[in-house]
Amino acid sequence: MPVGTAATVKAVPQETLEKLNAEIILANTYHLYLRPGHELIRRAGGVHRFMSWERPMLTDSGGFQVFSLAKLRKITDDGVEFQSHLDGSKHFFSPEHSMEVQIALGADVMMAFDECVETPASWERTKESMGLTHAWAARSLAYWKAHRHEVPWMFEGRGPRAKGPEDKSFEGKYQALFGIVQGGMYADLRKESAERLVEMDFPGYAIGGLAVGEPREVTREMIALTLEHLPKDKPRYVMGVGYPDEIEEYAKMGVDMMDCVLPTRAGRHGLLFVREDPKNRASAVVRMNIKKQEYAEDHGPIDAGCGCSTCARYSRAYLRHLFASGEPLGATLNSIHNLSFYLETMERVRQELAVWD
């Protein structure tokens, strides 16, 4: 899933995302709550209508951003008090409030409010945090069950072709809610967390709190053992991963969904993903730093085997020039290539696994 933090996948127009066959995007609850505000988006008919996107969308719970971006956090059993990273204003998120905001945003999938423990953390600290996540998951679930029919696009239609209140195509549909497995880097806690959430019976499950600085082997181990305790007939989503070879590996382990800012963030920083052998789309992934002098007169495409609109038209030399000159078109063209690379990778994996058909 491409990440569209502020209801925009940075530097890439929605019509381009459609051409790239992006099937679902993610938006960040924390950012949209602060700006432009969830009530404004509710009145607009949800994020779909606000940003003109009619395909599926997922919102996170805001928990991770509260812990990573906000200032002066104060955590109680009830929720989290924090200061906006934008203007220092004070806010309070509880599980109920996160659900209320996410229902207003109207994404197809929303996430239970969770606490993200710092890394590294002791077993005791991790277990305590996990307990809070489970209590908050139960409260998120209860709120969702009571309010899930309030999603704005039920009454307004959604996306660029929504016809307004007379559009009945989404009538009776509602958002899904996923629980988030925590438990840090402790196998017993991960197992306990997965089992506890499965008892609560969510429409889908996420594995959170990974890719936060731990070695890649640990990430893989935690994913593998957590998957064993999650039902195969429901979506299983690993949050915030990863490099192209990682997401391929995790998909083959049984992960159904992943999100990552890497294709767009790396693109804006001039880091491009290519196949070592352009003709073999399953060959090793090479990271190309377009800033390098060696590309100054390289008139070939980023990746000769890539079918994206950037590779079809623009040369490495031109992209290097755009990057070196600080031209905004560089971020757009690089992001298009990286998103295409990720989506192509996942499409190939789906074909190899012969699932999702």
Place this chain on the structure above:
Amino acid sequence: MPVGTAATVKAVPQETLEKLNAEIILANTYHLYLRPGHELIRRAGGVHRFMSWERPMLTDSGGFQVFSLAKLRKITDDGVEFQSHLDGSKHFFSPEHSMEVQIALGADVMMAFDECVETPASWERTKESMGLTHAWAARSLAYWKAHRHEVPWMFEGRGPRAKGPEDKSFEGKYQALFGIVQGGMYADLRKESAERLVEMDFPGYAIGGLAVGEPREVTREMIALTLEHLPKDKPRYVMGVGYPDEIEEYAKMGVDMMDCVLPTRAGRHGLLFVREDPKNRASAVVRMNIKKQEYAEDHGPIDAGCGCSTCARYSRAYLRHLFASGEPLGATLNSIHNLSFYLETMERVRQELAVWD
């Protein structure tokens, strides 16, 4: 003509410019000479191939940028010594060197090297500067006549579909060179400058040194009287203008070409052009500042009568959010609308004048 200073119309992909029916764009000689360098672009086969653009293109002479951007200029009869605004390195531009650089860049139209006098300037100072411009125009013309068959795409083909040296579609063609009329805000000097350049017999003529701070009435007066002394059967180009109502007025006065950074620069700053009556495309031009609070929940398009891809899909509320959040997509979508607004205006004027057919 949209302005593509560094071989990119800021924040707008080439394929989008094509869809907007941009027939010709401008690139800046000064910027491309400094970065990535004209020899690199010559080896790439010219700006057309470098940036993947096969439609017409014009380069300015570098003169205006040397006078407005560069530091520590030293002007002699021979040329101008200046320091780069990027790194302070020393460079020298003469008429011959400007021609050499522009031939390497390979635009379809290049401009004679001129001096731009400061504003306001006395009649004596303006006359002296104009004399230098005329001497430099003669030297530009002589160099062009001797070297115009060296344009790189003659040997390489040009644009995204160029086939390399075997592509003969541009064989025997060469760049055009326009002379630039100067003379400040003095009617007698403008007349003298136009007559002197017409004697030299250029393929086309530009009117330079306007829209540099003088009242709009003076700009119009200078254009009107200069046009009287320029042949109607050759292109007449006013450099660096203007607002949509100005370019419409000048076109109807007989100006064939204009360039302006305004549609893209204003777009990046959240300033959008709309028609007062969206259904009447000849009604007054209104400037909309998308930052304003009044657009926060305005779910209509920028301009309901506009046919651009931004107005077809995105709301004022969403564009305001993108701008307020500093999202790069805002610059792209705003620039697309403003470019479309300018190009639509010129298309309507052409139909009204029933020329160019």
